[in-house]
Amino acid sequence: GEHKVSNFLRQIIENDLDKGTYASRHWAGTPGDAAHHAAGPLDPAKIRTRFPPEPNGYLHVGHAKSICLNFGLARDYGGVCHMRFDDTNPEKEDTEYVNSILDAVQWLGFNWEANGQSHLFQASDYFDFMYRAAEYLITAGHAYVDEQTAEQMRAARGDFGKPGVDSPFRSRTPEQNLARFREMRDGAHEDGSMVLRAKIDMASPNINLRDPAIYRIRRATHHNTGDKWCIYPMYTFAHPIEDALEQITHSICTLEFEDQRPFYDWLMDRLCEGGLLAHPAPHQYEFARLNLTYVITSKRKLAQLVYDHKVSGWDDPRMPTIVGLRRRGYTPESIQLFAERIGVTKSDSWIDYSTLEGCLREDLENKAHRGMAVLDPVKLVLTNWAEAFGADDYTEDCTQPALPHSAIAEGQTPPPERVFKIGNEVWIEREDFEEVPPKGYKRLFPGNVVRLKGGYVIECTGCAKDASGTVTEVHAKVIPGTKSGTPGADSVKAKAAITWVSVASGVSAEVRLYDRLFSDPNPDAGGKDFIEALNPNSLKVVTAYVEPSLAAAKPDQKFQFERFGYFVADRVDHVAGSKPVFNRVTGLKDSWGK
Ligand code: ATP
Ligand code: MG
Ligand code: MG
Secondary structure (H helix, E strand, C coil), X not given: CCCCCCCHHHHHHHHHHHHCCCCCCEECCCCCHHHXXXXXXXXXXXXXXXXXXXXXXXXXXXXXXXXXXXXXXXXXXXXXXXXXXXXXXXXXXXXXXXXHHHXXXXXXXXXXXXXXXXXXXXXXHHHHHHHHHHHHHHHCCCEEEECCCHHHHHHHCCECCECCCCCCCCCCCHHHHHHHHHHHHCCCCCCCCCEEEECCCCCCCCHHXXXXXXXXXXXXXXXXXXXXXXXXXXXXXXXXXXXXXXXXXXEEEEHHHHHHHHXXXXXXXXXXXXXXXXXXCXXXXXXXXXXXXXXXXXXHHHHHHHHCCCCCCCCCCCCCXXXXXXXXXXXXXXXXXXXXXXXXCCCCCCXXXXXXXXXXXXXXXXXXXXXCEECCEEEEEECCHHHHHCCCCCCEEEEECCCCHHHCCCCCCCCCCEEEEECCEEEEEHHHECCCXXXXXXXXXXXXXXXXXXXXXXXXXXXXXXXXXXXXXXXXXXXXXXXXXXXXXXXXXXXXXXXXXXXXXXXXXXXXXXCCCECCCCCCHHHCCHHHHECCCCEEEEEEEECHHHHCCCCCCEEEECCCEEEEECCCCCECCCECEEEEEECCCCCCCC
């Protein structure tokens, strides 16, 4: 593990643990059912955080930051992070999303178990409590039913520097409001005909405190509660209650909720003083959301890419979804490292996409087995092979380490060496031959001597071309006695070592060369049409030749293709041996041989 850099949240948590802020929670009045809810009593020496996605889409790299943060803090301070589905919006949820979210969190390396107990919750389980909390607010004079139209309410809300105007319904008695609210619950009124509003301050400089709506009428079947309710709590009302019922200590969210914090606190104070919730109540803290260059992190826009077939699905390796990153070849460790490295701050900034790629390289550098692949093949014929070794179809084994010496830790057993054949014909990269070499070119050109990496030193003699002048074959002579790892290996000095795969043992493979999905570093900034910013060259598929150790890969196995970068055997389409399919995750930091 990398050293954990402190940040403002860690300081707050350490301070709360020192002071025992949450050591004794208690109720002002008679404990309501909040005392008995599923989260159980809180160990005062522990913190509770939560990750509360709406199950309305696939998680993306921004959520990964939040997951690593919330679960990571709980882990580091011996606390618990609750996995909570914020499913208070009846229309948008789907079990496909629920399952994909649970999967994503676990894949990233986290879980919601602690002390043998599962901490998996859904906000809709608290609808009964939320309803009672609303009735309490009405009874205590803190909420009223407003029958103005939506437009009237909007107009009366005022604006920055312009106070709002009280609703004509604001002065109703608690009895009148309670009766009306129960009618709302019982289905006596049309959708949208009235709302329950908190009664706070129509002149507050914070517009969120100008009597925000807390319950609305909406006839919709909910995936958990079915048709039991035709009124649903607003997110801003539901969320603080969810946190409090689960005895969350530190409720961490993104900066756009900063203006909601006064309402969060207002609601906590009212419900604590009414004895419905224990105090100290949870506290909300805001951090800057992840903005990553060349990436879109809006579920709605990502959904559009899927439904408009701009990508092959949520798990397209170009998608910034967690399933997409996973299929692309990112590892949980690389994403955790990324989250740690970008840290948490209180002001918005952009993170360069290369930071994420750098974390992947760092994670795979000492893990990913090496292998050779030829991505743009042209055939090289060793014209003196039969003369040197007795027959054209003679082959010989070559061996190379799966990991370089530098990747093997003290006392660690190196993995078995790779074995591949060399014969009279090998595939090389088209760019590794130049009939007329540019200045400084060290690879194959007539008269030059290079090494086939892990094989023999060869001397280039020329090439064959078709009518259009395209090189169809490169010709060279093998220099016997120069094989890598034999005593004569250094007897002839080679100018360069090139990668290759023998025709005898190479396996044809589909290689998907992914590039960034967008050409614009800020594809959805400033009202731009992000579809216009799509990179037309974000996927290039080539037929390559790979050495046998690569063709035998298990799906999801990662490799470093020498000189090219990191590749993964596609989780979905790769079939070991018979139909290898690889995705390029990212190139090597330094381009090879330049
Ligand atoms: P979207 O705007 O893409 O729909 P959301 O914020 O509505 O995302 P939720 O399901 O409500 O998605 O998010 C769950 C948690 O993930 C929230 O706590 C939210 O703050 C956090 N989160 C979402 N996007 C980011 C981001 N880009 N960076 C950091 N945290 C994020
Ligand atoms: Mg949301
Ligand atoms: Mg959002």
